[in-house]
Amino acid sequence: MADIVHYCLYGLAVFFVGGWLFVWIMHLMAIFNGKRKLYKKCEVKGGTETPLPGVSIIKPLVGIDPNLFNNLESFFTMNYSQFELLFCIHDDKDAAIMFVKRLIEKYPEVDARLFIGGTVVG
Numbered sequence: 001m002a003d004i005v006h007y008c009l010y011g012l013a014v015f016f017v018g019g020w021l022f023v024w025i026m027h028l029m030a031i032f033n034g035k036r037k038l039y040k041k042c043e044v045k046g047g048t049e050t051p052l053p054g055v056s057i058i059k060p061l062v063g064i065d066p067n068l069f070n071n072l073e074s075f076f077t078m079n080y081s082q083f084e085l086l087f088c089i090h091d092d093k094d095a096a097i098m099f100v101k102r103l104i105e106k107y108p109e110v111d112a113r114l115f116i117g118g119t120v121v122g
Contacts (some may be wrong), residue, residue: 054082061089068079069099076107083113092116 008120057075075085087100104112 052081054084055080056084056086058086058088061087061100062094063093064095064099068096069103072099072103073106076103076110076112083111083112086113086115087112088118090116090118 059072059075072087089097089100097114100112100114104110104114
């Protein structure tokens with residue numbers, strides 16, 4: 001009788017170890033398949049580069065924070081072919097207006113506009 005119990009426990013252990021190995025093999029297959037399908041190298045076709053479309057970046061502002069000037073300046077120094085910056089500030093007494101005006105003067109080649117005011121909706 002003790003031998004039957006040992007064989008049953010041994011069979012149960014083999015079953016669980018086999019199941020555990022099966023799950024890990026499935027995980028590894030999923031990882032390799034995902035890597036193969038999702039991380040393909042892009043083929044670069046030479047010479048026929050299509051221009052990027054122009055974009056409008058709308059930046060709503062309320063108040064200031066310690067890094068506001070540097071954060072806003074990063075928009076002005078982007079490496080993109082054609083873009084416009086639209087800064088929207090609700091209150092005409094907001095301190096962020098000073099930073100935006102200073103950056104517009106510093107980067108006159110960038111198409112940037114400042115909109116002040118707004119209506120309460122909802």
